[in-house]
Amino acid sequence: MKLLHYFIVPAAFALTVAACTKERNTDGLEYQYQSDVLRLPSQAYNYANPDLPSHLSDLKSRLGAKVTNDGATLGRVLFYDPKLSLTNNTACASCHLQEKGFADPVAFSKGFDGRLTPRNASSIVNTLEHNMFFWDGRETNIKSMVLRPIENHIEMGMDNFKALEKKLGSLDYYKPLFNNAFGSEAVTEERIAEALSQFLNSMVSGNSKFDESSPNGWGSNVPSVFDPGEQRGMELFFNKARCATCHNPSANSFFGGQEQVANIGLDLEPKDLGMGVEDASKAGMFKIPSLRNVALTGPYMHDGRFQTLEEVVEHYNSNIQPVANLHWGLQDGTGTGQPIKLGLTEAEKADLVSFLHALTDEQFVKDDRFSNPFKK
């Protein structure tokens, strides 16, 4: 494949490399950002019209309406560019790692000056299906949402967008990218937001085993794709274990919730109030997250309190706290608001976890279109 190389001018080189190198060592993984070479395919990847299974046809048509190949290409570069942070050391991808389903394998992520985020970095997948963003659902518009981490005082610290426009405008590699995406080289806050949201919207996952099991509607071909444990786990997920009350795949293909938020009784007195910051009756309510790629996105919950899916399942099985605003789907049905005890056997818990693993899309987490374009 022919590659376009954009080299940063030599005078700036030494400085750039020193400032842009970021090494992370978490969970045995190492990440290094060096903005010396940006490699992109000579012809933009196909973001706007990818092959997707028929049960995602709705998503596919919305993708075509929202995303252009050049817009998403620019968004990809922005997503991986540490220059978007005040100190040139933190990119979106520093906390949203492709091989981890665009989550971070630590409970709290390190921001541009070493401070930790107060919540666990969310995974990113099928954002076109989401009507709200962040654990407390405080953003409903993806285009304004993507600017929040840039200006956030812990995450990237770049709260002066005029300065950001100027900084990116001074980098030669952005000129053709903005031109291709928007018809001129001008770098504006609006365009940064548009390109980043196009890239996020292009991150569509539809190749998990669960998707394979659904060629003619959800779950239509389960026996030929799932092993017996996964099949039993799926049965539990939709019935006895009640997971699909909230993590519902049929109405919207992302395993997030139609009701969107819930208190699942993690703590009698939540330390993080979630939606309760705005409205006390919603204390402890958080966004129902997508379970796509969930086997890769631990640790789990808004505060990363659970390391494993087994711990998550045990919470629902036996440890739900009787909070006043416990979601009805987790009550025991006696009308007293007491939490349900699922009473799952060890084998059932293991089956449920196998089913959750069947939501992993290996292709998505290796897809070049979503990978780091800055390479040595």
Ligand code: HEC
């Ligand atoms: C320092 C780590 C860090 C950086 C850098 C960062 N994020 Fe995040 N991201 C987080 C955390 C933590 C959350 C959860 C915050 C919350 O809910 O309050 C999050 C949440 C999100 C979500 C919400 C997903 C959902 O389904 O609700 C999206 C999308 C997102 N980030 C995109 C981005 C983009 C785009 C950038 C770069 C412009 C970025 N992030 C930079 C840590 C980071």
Ligand code: HEC
């Ligand atoms: C009442 C609605 C509801 C039900 C029922 C429910 N969940 Fe959840 N789930 C949520 C909410 C809300 C969160 C986020 C809670 C938080 O972080 O405080 C969550 C979080 C999770 C997470 C962590 C995801 C992440 O990215 O951190 C997993 C895994 C999960 N649920 C699996 C399950 C399983 C398995 C079941 C069935 C046994 C189930 N859920 C039942 C609402 C629900």
